[in-house]
Amino acid sequence: MASPAASKPHVVLIPYPAQGHVTPFLRLAKALHARSFHVTFVHTEFNRARLLRSRGAAAVAGADGLPPPGQPAELDATQDIWAICEATRRTGPGHVRALVERLGREAAAGGVPPVSFVVADGAMGFAVHVTKEMGIPTYLFFTHSACGLLAYLNFDQLVKRGYVPLKDESCLTNGYLDTRLDWVAGMIAGVRLRDLPTFIRTTDPDDVMLNITMKQCELDAPAADGILLNTFDGLERAALDAIRARLPNTIAREDGRCAAWLDAHADAAVVYANFGSITVMGRAQVGEFARGLAAAGAPFLWVIRPDMVRGAGDGDGEPLLPEGFEEEVVASGSERGLMVGWCDQEAVLGHRATGAFLSHCGWNSTVESLAAGVPMLCWPFFSEQVTNCRYACEEWGVGVEMARDAGRREVEAAVREVMGGGEKAAAMRRKEAAAVAPGGSSRRNLESLFAEIVGAVQPVINPV
Missing domain, CATH: 3.40.50.2000 (Glycogen Phosphorylase B;)
Incomplete structure (x- = not known):
């Protein structure tokens, strides 16, 4: 007979290592844990060290994290977003594979339930290719707005239509950014280049953030079993409808x-x-x-x-x-x-x-x-x-x-x-x-996710 622990669904959560991404992942972790899921929450060593300093050893008891992406451990420093995105995409797949394989060995020894599901940050979308190859169902959680994701999903069209990269630096100041983009389905009327995420403001066709963003939208998101968004239908209906048309797998230290x-x-x-x-x-x-x-x-x-x-x-x-x-x-x-x-x-x-x-x-x-x-x-x-x-x-x-x-x-x-x-x-x-109340759109979508994990997913990871 399987132990009670082994029968629990085991979800691995992999947020992008910035606070604006970690916070909604922690909320998701709490919601899953409240429904008796076993949750493995993946931090980088950098963020783990910050937790240790601010909250003490109890905050991360028994935990470890992914290695830092080549940055100095200056805990009060603002991390370089461009460097993190490049480094995680380049080195992250091997670390994710090693982590999931290790959890498989621990499951075989009876220490944790077998991994049954992964939710990775949209900004850590490379993980979907690793875990899917290992036979593990994987969702991507985009923690920013639906309107922001819709803008990112159109980066490829901005490049194909010649809007991006910018011709030269003068485009930043000569009114070019006021160009209207009425062809972007789902965006508000009159949306301009300057209203889109600033990663388009580059003259370099090989720009790191421009190209990583397009890979996340063109390669990672379509490969996921589902897309989670940190929003609700009543707020961003048009953007969500446009995203669902593009990605049918979308679900939607204290100072006292x-x-x-x-x-x-x-x-x-x-x-x-x-x-x-x-x-x-x-x-x-x-x-x-x-x-x-x-x-x-x-x-x-x-x-x-x-x-x-x-x-x-x-x-x-x-x-x-x-x-x-x-x-x-x-x-x-x-x-x-x-x-x-x-x-x-x-x-x-x-x-x-x-x-x-x-x-x-x-x-x-x-x-x-x-x-x-x-x-x-x-x-x-x-x-x-x-x-x-x-x-x-x-x-x-x-x-x-x-x-x-x-x-x-x-x-x-x-x-x-x-x-x-x-x-x-x-x-x-x-x-x-109304959206987060019982019966509201966000609550219904979250309950649908929980039901899918419990009802449709069987443990599939084998010890390596």
């Missing part, structure tokens, strides 16, 4: 001061500013945001990572913020502003005092803002963030877009505009709540 500080403010009075886990900017831009936030008059909670400012920590001794700013605005005990290195973003966005979100438009941040009914000040940094921004501002009507070089006056004006109301964002919150 924040809560107490927010508690001291009136409802919808605070601007929350957070530019995500990998955005970097110069000191001058930080200064413009600082002065703009202060001039707008609303109290603000601002998350500034140690590595967010370009060149910080190189020993030049320059302050991150304008001289006197902290003393003036965010001095200890002040109700005008609070600056922290990290916060529980969902808790902050869900707090009654939060009235607006100054964001880089990463997809996790965008969805969390919509779910909380908090309107957005949109300052996209790169990739599909510019696409998310366009949809948030023009299609869903829950945000105000700010230019990449926004100065203090633009920041102040945007804050004043968004803090003046949030009815559309509240409507989106109701839509999101």
Whole structure:
């Protein structure tokens, strides 16, 4: 008779090693675990080391990870996205194979259930070829927006039609990026080149990110048993319909001061500013945001990572913020502003005092803002963030877009505009709540995935 542990379905989750990808994978892991799945969650050694430092050994007890892709173990450094994508695609297949084979040996020894299913990040799509060759059903989970994925799926057409690569650097400034792309099915009317993920902004036909993105869409995604998306039907219906037409396999360290500080403010009075886990900017831009936030008059909670400012920590001794700013605005005990290195973003966005979100438009941040009914000040940094921004501002009507070089006056004006109301964002919150409620589209899709794993998949990995 098989042991209870051996009879459990065993799912291996392989996220791309950036926080915006790890977070939705952790949510999926919790949902699977709550339904008695055995979950193997794959980290890189870099991220495992960061967990050890921030949460202690108990956070990763008994765990190990994939080797780092040739980067130094500077735990406060922003990882090079281009280098990681190139290195994981080049070296990752062998490591994934070795991991799954090792789990097969452990299963044969009775240590874990046999691997029955793999869910890999869309950005780790190379894994699908390895695990499918080993006879293991594999899904790809694209953690960004559906509109972002739809844009990526059209990269090949942009190349074939001659839009990309750019002819020369002048295309970045001469209005070429304002070219409309009315032929892209499923995108909002009037979508422009500048609204698509920034990886198209290259003059190099061999550009790493351009070519890896096309491989993920043209080779990896069609080979998967299914595609999972971190969205819901009511929010991105047209984009999802277009994706399903193309990919029929689509399914759809804590700072405790924040809560107490927010508690001291009136409802919808605070601007929350957070530019995500990998955005970097110069000191001058930080200064413009600082002065703009202060001039707008609303109290603000601002998350500034140690590595967010370009060149910080190189020993030049320059302050991150304008001289006197902290003393003036965010001095200890002040109700005008609070600056922290990290916060529980969902808790902050869900707090009654939060009235607006100054964001880089990463997809996790965008969805969390919509779910909380908090309107957005949109300052996209790169990739599909510019696409998310366009949809948030023009299609869903829950945000105000700010230019990449926004100065203090633009920041102040945007804050004043968004803090003046949030009815559309509240409507989106109701839509999101309906989608994740029992019987909602997201809940139905997730339950369908669980049923498919349990009902249609048998353990297939043999010891090697």
